[in-house]
Amino acid sequence: MADEDDARPVTVLAVDDQPVFLRAARELIAATPGFAQIGQAASGEEALELATELHPDLVLVDVRMPGMDGIETAQRLLECEPAAVVVLISLDDVPADPPPATAGVAAHLRKQDLSTRALLDLWARHGRPAATG
Numbered sequence: 001m002a003d004e005d006d007a008r009p010v011t012v013l014a015v016d017d018q019p020v021f022l023r024a025a026r027e028l029i030a031a032t033p034g035f036a037q038i039g040q041a042a043s044g045e046e047a048l049e050l051a052t053e054l055h056p057d058l059v060l061v062d063v064r065m066p067g068m069d070g071i072e073t074a075q076r077l078l079e080c081e082p083a084a085v086v087v088l089i090s091l092d093d094v095p096a097d098p099p100p101a102t103a104g105v106a107a108h109l110r111k112q113d114l115s116t117r118a119l120l121d122l123w124a125r126h127g128r129p130a131a132t133g
Contacts (some may be wrong), residue, residue, distance in 0.1 A: 009036040010123055013056035015047040015073065016040075016089075017065045021111060025060060032116040035123075044068030044076070047069060051081045060114075063090040078104045085126045089114065 012035055014025040022040045029037040038054050041047035044061075045068055051059060059077055063070035074086045085106045092110070106126040110117060 009034055010058055011036055011038045011054070011056045013038060013047065013059045014040045014048055015044070015059060017042050017056040021062065028114060028116065028119070032119045035119060044073030046081060048076055049074055050074060051077055051084065055081060056084055058085045058087065058123065060087050060089055063088050074105050086132070087122060094121060
């Protein structure tokens with residue numbers, strides 16, 4: 001049974017109000033061995049709906065979104081999907097001391113630093129092993 005779970009891809013939900021980033025995230029996830037995008041959301045509200053429906057393993061959440069921002073979205077995701085690994089992403093530099101409101105978030109990454117290697121490293125630190133075959 002553990003072998004079946006290990007063979008299952010890491011499922012990813014991408015959350016960003018910018019279509020350009022959602023497209024880039026989709027391409028990045030598709031190029032990362034052992035990862036599969038199962039959804040994308042353009043708002044925090046949509047992310048919460050999809051997360052409760054799809055139960056992603058990993059959620060990439062933009063910090064700056066209109067309406068419910070990424071920090072509130074991350075907090076609410078962690079409440080409704082506590083097994084999910086939630087990562088905040090931003091164009092801005094990552095704070096050395098993240099604000100207390102982001103407690104429970106696995107990591108903060110700059111969008112420019114997202115890569116297949118970054119996803120694999122992040123998952124190696126915070127999730128179950130990714131399938132590679």
